[in-house]
Amino acid sequence: MSIVKQIQSAVINALSTSYHIPFTEKDFQINQTKPEFEGDYTIVLFSLVKSLKKSPDEIGTELGKTLINNNPHLFTSFNIIKGFLNLVVDDQYWIALLQKNHNDICYGKHALNGKKVMVEYSSPNTNKPLHLGHLRNNFLGWSVAEILKANGFDVLKSCIVNDRGIHICKSMIAWQLFANGATPETAQKKGDHFVGDYYVRFNDEYKKQIAQLKDSGMSEADAEKNAPIMLLTQQMLQDWEAGKPEVMELWKTMNSWVYAGFDITYKKIGSDFDRTYFESNTYLLGKDIVQEGLDKKVFYKKEDGSVWIDLTADGLDEKLVLRKDGTSVYMTQDIGLAKQKYDEYKIDQSIYVIGDEQNYHMKVLKLIAQKLELPYADDIYHLSYGMVELPTGKMKSREGTVVDADDLVDEMINTARHHTEALGKVKDFTSDELVSLYDVIGLGAMKFYLLRVDPKKKMIFNPEESIDFHGFTGPFIQYTFARIKSILRKEKSVGTGTYSGNLLPLEKQVLFVAEQFPNIIADAAKELNPSVIANYLFLLAKTFNSFYSEHSISNAETSDKKELRLQTAVMTSNILQNGMKLLGISVPERM
RNA sequence: GGUUCGGUAGCUCAGCUGGAUAGAGCAUCAGCCUUCUAAGCUGAGGGUCAUUGGUUCGAAUCCAAUCCGGAUCACCA
Numbered sequence: 001m002s003i004v005k006q007i008q009s010a011v012i013n014a015l016s017t018s019y020h021i022p023f024t025e026k027d028f029q030i031n032q033t034k035p036e037f038e039g040d041y042t043i044v045l046f047s048l049v050k051s052l053k054k055s056p057d058e059i060g061t062e063l064g065k066t067l068i069n070n071n072p073h074l075f076t077s078f079n080i081i082k083g084f085l086n087l088v089v090d091d092q093y094w095i096a097l098l099q100k101n102h103n104d105i106c107y108g109k110h111a112l113n114g115k116k117v118m119v120e121y122s123s124p125n126t127n128k129p130l131h132l133g134h135l136r137n138n139f140l141g142w143s144v145a146e147i148l149k150a151n152g153f154d155v156l157k158s159c160i161v162n163d164r165g166i167h168i169c170k171s172m173i174a175w176q177l178f179a180n181g182a183t184p185e186t187a188q189k190k191g192d193h194f195v196g197d198y199y200v201r202f203n204d205e206y207k208k209q210i211a212q213l214k215d216s217g218m219s220e221a222d223a224e225k226n227a228p229i230m231l232l233t234q235q236m237l238q239d240w241e242a243g244k245p246e247v248m249e250l251w252k253t254m255n256s257w258v259y260a261g262f263d264i265t266y267k268k269i270g271s272d273f274d275r276t277y278f279e280s281n282t283y284l285l286g287k288d289i290v291q292e293g294l295d296k297k298v299f300y301k302k303e304d305g306s307v308w309i310d311l312t313a314d315g316l317d318e319k320l321v322l323r324k325d326g327t328s329v330y331m332t333q334d335i336g337l338a339k340q341k342y343d344e345y346k347i348d349q350s351i352y353v354i355g356d357e358q359n360y361h362m363k364v365l366k367l368i369a370q371k372l373e374l375p376y377a378d379d380i381y382h383l384s385y386g387m388v389e390l391p392t393g394k395m396k397s398r399e400g401t402v403v404d405a406d407d408l409v410d411e412m413i414n415t416a417r418h419h420t421e422a423l424g425k426v427k428d429f430t431s432d433e434l435v436s437l438y439d440v441i442g443l444g445a446m447k448f449y450l451l452r453v454d455p456k457k458k459m460i461f462n463p464e465e466s467i468d469f470h471g472f473t474g475p476f477i478q479y480t481f482a483r484i485k486s487i488l489r490k491e492k493s494v495g496t497g498t499y500s501g502n503l504l505p506l507e508k509q510v511l512f513v514a515e516q517f518p519n520i521i522a523d524a525a526k527e528l529n530p531s532v533i534a535n536y537l538f539l540l541a542k543t544f545n546s547f548y549s550e551h552s553i554s555n556a557e558t559s560d561k562k563e564l565r566l567q568t569a570v571m572t573s574n575i576l577q578n579g580m581k582l583l584g585i586s587v588p589e590r591m
Numbered sequence: 592g593g594u595u596c597g598g599u600a601g602c603u604c605a606g607c608u609g610g611a612u613a614g615a616g617c618a619u620c621a622g623c624c625u626u627c628u629a630a631g632c633u634g635a636g637g638g639u640c641a642u643u644g645g646u647u648c649g650a651a652u653c654c655a656a657u658c659c660g661g662a663u664c665a666c667c668a
Contacts, residue, residue, distance in 0.1 A: 011624065026608090034611060044610055046648065056648095083612065083648090125668085165668060279668085306666065315594070316664085323666045330668050358593065360663050386596080387662080425628065441630090457597070458661065469630055471616040472604080479630045487627050535605065538615080549623090549632040569627095591630075 002519050003089065004030055006074065007041055014066040018560055019052060028052075039086030040081055040512065046083055056083035078410050091503045094511040095564070099498060102571035108517040108578060113152040118341055119145045121353035122271060125162040126258040127171045128196035130265055130405035132388050132461060133355070136450045138271045139584060140385055141353040143451055143530040146582045151525040156345060159273040160337065163255055164280040169236040171195050172227060172250055174202035184257050192261030192407065195254055205229050265406055269443065270584055275344075277337060282329065285336025289372065290322050298371045309368060319364055335372075342376040349379045351528070356384040356456065383528050386458030388450075403461065412467065413442035419469050426590055437588055442473050444585045448474030451583050452534040472538050474585055477576055480541040482585040484573040487553055499564040506547040510568050513540045517575050521582070530583055537579045544572045 008025040015023045017463055024061035024322035028047050033039035041064070045056040052059055057080055064085055077088045101107045121141020124130060130138075145155045175198045184191040206229050213223035224230070239247040266272065290307055293299035299307050299321060307322035321332050328336075339438040352362060369377035390403065416438045420426060426437065449467050453459050469475040488494070503511070516536070553569060556562035577587050 029608095029610075031610075037611080042611085046610075049648085082611065162668065167668075304666095317593090320666055325666085327666085329666070333668090355662090356596070357662055361668095363595090384596090389661090419630070423628090424620065425630095457604085460603080462603095465650070467605095471630095473616080473630085475630055479628080483631080485627050488625070489633090531605085535615090542615085545631060546633090548627080549629095552627065554627045590628085 003093070003515055004041070006517070007043075007087065010067055010071050010074065011043060011063065014063055014070060015048075017070075018062055018066055021051060023048075023051075033086050037081060037086050038088065039388070040089040041087050041289050043085040043087065044083070045080075045085055056080075057463060060085040071117075092500070092506065094503060094508055094515070095499055097515055098511055098564070098567050098571060100497065100566040103494075103496075105574060105578070107571070107574060108521050109150045110152045110518070110522065112154070115152075115348045116154045116156070116345060117148055117349040117351060118156045118158050118275075118345060118347045119148070119161060119351045119353065120158045120341075121145075122159045122273070123162065123354070124159075124262060125167060126195070127191070127199045127257050129192040129261060132403040132405065132408060135269065135405050135408070135446070136385060136388050136459075137244060137353055137355070138269060138355075139268075139447050139450050140383070140455055140530065141544060142271055142584045143533075143582060144351065144353065144383065144528050146584065147521065147524045147528075147530060147533065150521050150578075150582060153525075156274045156347070157272065158275040158277065158341070160277045160279060160282070162279050164240065164251075164283060166237050167199070167234060168251070168255075169233045170202040171199040171239065172247075172254055173233045173236055174198035174205065175254065176250070176281065177205075177229070184260070188259040190264065191257030191259070192265070193404075193406070194261075195258050202229065202233075251512060265409075268409055268439075269405070277523075279333065279342075282337050282340065283333050285340060286328055286332035286334070287322070287326075287336070287373075289335050289339065290328075290332060292476075293321070293368075293372055298368075309371070313365065314367060315366060316360075316367070320367075321368070331361070331365065335368060338365070338376065338380060339374065342374075347376070347379070349381060350376065351381045351383050353383045353385065356386055356458075358382075359384055361486070363372050381528075383455065385455040389458060389460050390462070409443065409446065412446045413438045415467070415469070416442035416445065416475075418591065419475075429590075440586045440588050441469075441478060442476055444474035444580070444587075445469055446474075447583055447585050448477070448534060451530045452538075454531050455529060474580075475591075477537050477541045477580060478585075478591060480544055481573055481576045481580075482589060482591045483548065484544075484569045484576075484587045487569060488566075488573070491554060494566045494570055495563050496567075497560065497563045499560045501560065504551065505565070506543075506550050507568065509543050510540075510547050510572060513543050514568075514571055514575055517579070524582070533579055533582050537576060537583075540572060540575060540579075542571075 007030055011028060011030075012023050012025065015021065023371050029044040031042045033042045043060075045060050045063075048059050049056055060078075060080035064080065064087070067087065068075050068078065073092060074090060079086050104541070119141055122134065122138050124134060137216045141157070145157050175195070178201055179198065184194040187194055189197075194539050207228055209227035209229055210220070210223040213227060214220060218226070236247060240251060252564065267544065282515045290299060293309070294301065294307065299309050301307050302324075304324040306320060306324040307325070308318050308320055310318050312318065320329055321335075322328060336352065341347060354362065359382070362384070364378075366377065366382070369380060420434075420438065420441065424435065429437065445467050449458075452472065467473075520532060520536045524530060547568075551565065553562065553565040556565055580587050
């Protein structure tokens with residue numbers, strides 16, 4: 001049980017024996033004691049004043065005395081300053097915590113809870129390579145899945161591949177028109193980039209044709225509709241839906257190029273999925289649910305045959321769920337897919353990692369599911385994250401103003417190499433070891449950078465300023481870990497002996513922070529927010545580094561002290577390693 | 592215009608279930624490597640927590656209004 005919980009129940013007990021009034025943990029507040037005061041945890045007394053009808057100092061004195069009498073092994077002393085009761089926790093508490101947990105690889109993890117949750121993330125389009133925005137999505141999705149696992153959930157990672165539709169046909173048409181039969185092999189290009197180039201090419205051509213038509217007197221809207229390349233593309237989409245063999249063939253070929261490229265990127269950044277859905281398989285889903293909705297009178301049919309839902313009573317608009325020609329829209333497909341996920345896996349919760357531009361869509365999706373009284377409706381959760389923008393504004397793949405994922409990854413790994421070479425600490429590494437070290441550091445820096453910010457906030461990425469490797473960064477934490485490992489390599493054995501003396505302030509501070517890890521994991525899961533972990537790991541590493549520079553571990557004052565500090569180092573390294581794993585980041589033994 | 596998210600140091604961000612003098616990192620300046628990895632440590636400067644009003648013993652945090660910025664409100668996905 002965490003120290004805060006122990007203090008809570010100790011306070012509740014003390015209050016009920018002293019005053020015979022039942023309190024709960026919500027009736028008072030426990031904070032960490034500010035560094036300028038003596039103590040570890042502080043009870044704010046003001047909220048008790050009304051119900052006890054005594055002054056804060058009176059309550060504090062009585063409560064402090066009772067707490068120490070009732071819990072002689074937990075508290076050693078207390079002081080009261082301006083309505084705050086500061087409690088000093090017995091050093092032996094922290095030492096016992098250390099002895100019990102320093103070697104526990106699972107420290108901080110929670111027991112299985114029997115709940116099954118699906119995390120859908122990544123969701124690429126097969127007409128262009130992944131970019132910086134996808135990276136944020138992938139790292140978030142992966143990390144949230146890990147955090148949920150650490151909290152005892154049975155997690156399934158899924159991905160919906162957007163492999164059909166007009167945008168896919170655009171790159172296909174451009175390839176037909178301009179490629180002269182080129183392939184990724186002949187062009188020496190990664191498949192997703194190869195196809196993405198034709199998507200850009202399409203838009204260049206399209207713009208040109210629109211301009212020409214406008215010059216010949218056509219309105220902009222008409223020009224957009226009647227540009228020859230657009231007419232070709234629309235024809236191709238119809239041919240695709242009709243299953244025309246040569247179109248299907250081209251579609252399959254070009255998609256396979258893209259998948260080959262994605263595989264490389266996913267492998268590099270460490271994304272994987274337990275279940276991949278393809279929109280070409282799911283886009284017809286949901287139509288039966290539309291009929292069900294009509295029967296239940298949740299939906300209604302307009303005169304032209306299109307089907308709608310009226311959400312104006314919920315403060316939203318009317319929303320189309322089926323076109324007049326009977327084909328399904330995005331919303332219909334998503335309702336269908338939600339059902340399929342539930343039918344397949346009987347999940348207790350379905351988390352969608354999708355950008356905040358789709359907040360409205362997801363809100364409507366959930367609302368429709370609720371109105372249809374689908375059993376999984378309430379378990380749909382949109383993990384909404386902010387867009388990644390450049391200093392110049394939003395990224396647009398059509399205009400080529402994107403930070404490409406592969407380029408960025410390469411750049412980060414290169415920067416890691418430069419830093420490492422400049423420091424010259426790993427000259428004895430083999431070239432294989434060096435390559436994997438650069439990967440670990442470069443990817444670690446990038447993942448940490450994207451995960452350390454609250455997901456729901458949009459973030460600005462400035463490619464001009466290369467990502468820092470100092471301070472609040474992944475490499476800082478990796479470095480702290482490597483430094484500990486360096487000591488542990490030299491000190492062959494870490495005993496399990498006890499230490500009965502007092503702790504120095506920095507020794508205690510490390511244990512004080514380490515104690516919070518299980519709560520941090522729980523908080524991160526509750527908020528579905530990896531930045532909680534990132535901020536915590538930084539605090540722990542920083543605290544440890546202060547301790548490290550102030551006190552020698554190997555040459556501690558006594559052998560007891562040495563053991564205590566070695567155990568502290570081991571516990572810190574375990575938390576750093578496991579915590580970074582929750583962010584999808586590895587830690588190197590040396591760097 | 593409706594809905595919604597945000598506005599905290601020069602920059603990037605924590606803190607937001609109300610508590611003590613608002614914290615980090617970067618950048619700037621000053622120190623610390625013959626002793627466990629200096630990707631580190633110590634210190635200094637830097638703030639009208641967008642504005643105004645309200646609730647409270649106490650507000651960056653809660654409420655209301657206003658200003659600024661983003662997203663969204665398609666028979667696109």
